[in-house]
Amino acid sequence: MSLHEVFRDCATRRSAALIGYLPAGFPTVPDSVELFRAMVRGDGDTPGCDVVEIGIPYSDPVMDGPTIQAASGEALRNGFRVRQLFDIVSAVAETGAAPVVMTYWNPVHRYGPDAFARDLAAAGGLGVITPDLVPDEADEWLAAARQHRLDRIFLVAPSSTERRVAMTAGAGSGFLYAASVMGVTGARDSVSGSARELVRRTRAHTELPVGVGLGVRTAGHAAEVAEFADGVIVGSAFIDRAGQDGAAGVAEFAAELGRGVGKSSTPAP
Amino acid sequence: MTARDSDASRQAATPGEADPHGHDPDPGGHFGSYGGRFMPEALIAAQDELAEEYEKARNDPEFVAELERLLRDYAGRPSPLTEVERFGAHAGGARVFLKREDLNHTGSHKINNVLGQALLVKRMGKRRVIAETGAGQHGVATATACALLDLDCVVYMGATDTERQALNVARMRLLGAEVRPVDTGSATLKDAINEALRDWVANVADTHYLLGTAAGAHPFPLLVRNLHRVIGEESREQVxxxxxxxxxxxxACVGGGSNAIGIFHGFIDDPEVRLVGMEAGGHGLDSGEHGAALTSGTPGTLHGARSYLLQDEDGQIAEAYSISAGLDYPGVGPEHAWLADTGRAEYRAVTDDEAMHxxxxxxxxxxxIPAIESAHALAGALRLGAELGPEAVLVVNLSGRGDKDMDTAAQYFGLVPEAGITGGDQR
Known part of the structure; x- marks a missing residue:
């Protein structure tokens, strides 16, 4: 299933898509596969994530707050290597959820953008979110991603001008990642009103689904964001939950968030 | 290639002849395939604002005059060019001239950049300045400019560096800046930059990131280079x-490369003048413990620009090492990458031991007493002088003074019986 189809199906069920992030290899490669599976499974009553963001742990994650920094650092200290990413992607694809990769640009640059796109597509990955690659610098990536039929998921921010929102929407595919606030990743007590305004501005330029991330921590936040966005992105809060309660906690939290974004407890007929 | 064609030299020396914008990057900030803006979208608007404001400012006679006034009356420019005959005798007998950036206010070339950027902050109507610092030189310079121009100042500094440069922490605090130790990652310069970028993305509406070197996303490499070009312009006239x-x-020594790019640009249109950058060779390139991004790194993206950097095969950034905190950085400014690839400049590595000698x-x-950073350039001059012989004339950028390094030097040379003068933790 493509990202386009995932968002279409969620919309048909009057739900926002639930998008969950965890770093690959956190805390170890096998453990991370269990956490990703739990994130998709939910609690048996309500399913979990529709889209799974698999983060590549990076030495210098400038867009991430303390929670993701610490988790990424732990994955790296436990020996995560980029070549292990693709098996994790395959395992996520087998769950039926849509796997996308979130990565800073340098690991892809180093791997070779075309080789990276080829290997990711072969593993069942659907696209890549690039927090520090704007379309202005993305010619090589756009060519590689098109060649291997991967979606190019770029970010828009409250500070983006209309011209940049339009340009970014035009270059992207799959969905657009709207940063809800000016800041780094990390759970927050409330999701700023700037998110709603940014989604509204973005929709004026594109038919692409818009996912909102940064700061979503509770099922209540998720419900609030689901009212105006096509996708709700949760990252740091999953890491916190994994640290407290392991895979069972992640599964339970995914179901809570699933109910928040409007998933019915009985699967649609 | 040692051009002795005095006609050519005189011609190239005509003031005002060179196009001041002739070496600018393309509008996206690319020097060949290097540079650019590998930045979060959230910061692009601020980078655009800065680039636009700088374009206006550098064509505004009032801004130019104000900066010139501060450089002259506050920073003490022009800095002298000093011939060092006794030192030159050890450099194959070459005539060696030192560009005395160590005599500037705050003790290094850094003041050129901070005064220019702080004036831009005022133009942009922002109230708050953040900066990163390694050895503390850029942090002290930034705190100084902010005190002078009444701006709030926060300096991010790796926790390792706040310990080994405790006196500079005290200086910054005395000047009214808030120093925030950074204990993430390797707790050194690159992590201080990461933390400053995180602050910037959250506070960009009222905050300027006053980057300390000619690296980072466009327009910083262009802006910082142009603010330091005065070093090269003065040097050329003086020599x-x-x-x-x-x-x-x-x-010149090259960490991020701001003092080097500044002095190189005074001579960049003189093809007969070799431009030689000296990187931190640390314990030797083979040891893996060094900061020589150009001599032994590979292309990649770090802190907003594509350039050479130290990284592993997965693209994880490596930790640099140098006895000099100011060269202890795994990347380098993108224009140096371009100058290295085109061959206009050449880069070599100097070990800790050579620099300390x-x-x-x-x-x-x-x-x-030079800064240990600048001592890398001096060590390079000793080698070049030996290669070129007594007829050669060398200009060396003495980018900073060594007061800040006395603890390191005392320990290295065993000048005091105990671990150090201030008790600072040295590695």
Whole structure:
């Protein structure tokens, strides 16, 4: 299933898509596969994530707050290597959820953008979110991603001008990642009103689904964001939950968030 | 290639002849395939604002005059060019001239950049300045400019560096800046930059990130280079006045590369002048413990630009090492990457031991204690002089003074019986 189809199906069920992030290899490669599976499974009553963001742990994650920094650092200290990413992607694809990769640009640059796109597509990955690659610098990536039929998921921010929102929407595919606030990743007590305004501005330029991330921590936040966005992105809060309660906690939290974004407890007929 | 064609030299020396914008990157900030803006979208608007404001400012006679006034009356420019004969005797007998950036206010070239950027902050109507610092030189310079121009100042500094540069932490605090130790990652310069970027993305509406070197996303490499170009312009005029000709080589140390790019640009249109950058060779390139991004790194993206950097095969950024905190950085400014690839400039690595030898030699032969960063350039001059012989003229950028390094030097040379003068933790 493509990202386009995932968002279409969620919309048909009057739900926002639930998008969950965890770093690959956190805390170890096998453990991370269990956490990703739990994130998709939910609690048996309500399913979990529709889209799974698999983060590549990076030495210098400038867009991430303390929670993701610490988790990424732990994955790296436990020996995560980029070549292990693709098996994790395959395992996520087998769950039926849509796997996308979130990565800073340098690991892809180093791997070779075309080789990276080829290997990711072969593993069942659907696209890549690039927090520090704007379309202005993305010619090589756009060519590689098109060649291997991967979606190019770029970010828009409250500070983006209309011209940049339009340009970014035009270059992207799959969905657009709207940063809800000016800041780094990390759970927050409330999701700023700037998110709603940014989604509204973005929709004026594109038919692409818009996912909102940064700061979503509770099922209540998720419900609030689901009212105006096509996708709700949760990252740091999953890491916190994994640290407290392991895979069972992640599964339970995914179901809570699933109910928040409007998933019915009985699967649609 | 040692051009002795005095006609060519005189012609190239005509003031105002070179197009001041002739070496600018493309509008996206690319020097060849390097540079650009590998930045979060959230910061692009601020980078655009800065680039636009700088374009206006550099064509605004009032801004130019105000900056010139501050550089002259506050920072003490022009800095002298000093011939060092006793030191030169150890450099194959070459005539060696030092560009005395160590005599600027705050003790290094850094003041050129911070005064220019702080004036831009005022133009943009922002109230708050953040900066990163390694050894503390850029942090002290930034705190100084913010005190002068009444701006709030927060300096991010790796926790490792706040310990080994405790006196500079005290200086910054005395100047009214808030120093925030950074204990993430390797707790050194690159992590301080990461943390400053995180602050910037959250506070960009009222905050300027006053980057300390000619690296980072466009327009920083262009902006910082142009603010330091005064070093090269003065040097060229001064060396012509002293010797009647251009030097064989201009030598500077390269960490991020701001002092080097500044002095190189005074001579970049003189093809007969070799531009030689000296990187931190640490314990030697083979040891893996160094900061030589150009001599031994590979292309990648770090802190907003594509350039050479130290990284592993997965693209994880490596930790740099140098005895000099100011060269202890795994990347380098993108224009240096371009100059290296095109061959216009050449880059070599100088080990800790070579740098410390030059550090002591200059102290003893000339009564000038250089910054350990600058001692890398001096060590390069010793080698180049030996290669080029007594007919050669060398201009070396003495980018900073060594007061801040006394603890390191005391320990390295065993000058005091205990671990250090201030008790700072040295590695």
């Amino acid at each position: 012509l006045r002293h010797t009647g000709r251009l030097p064989e080589a201009v030598v 030059a550090f002591r030699l200059l102290s003893r032969t000339e009564g000038i």
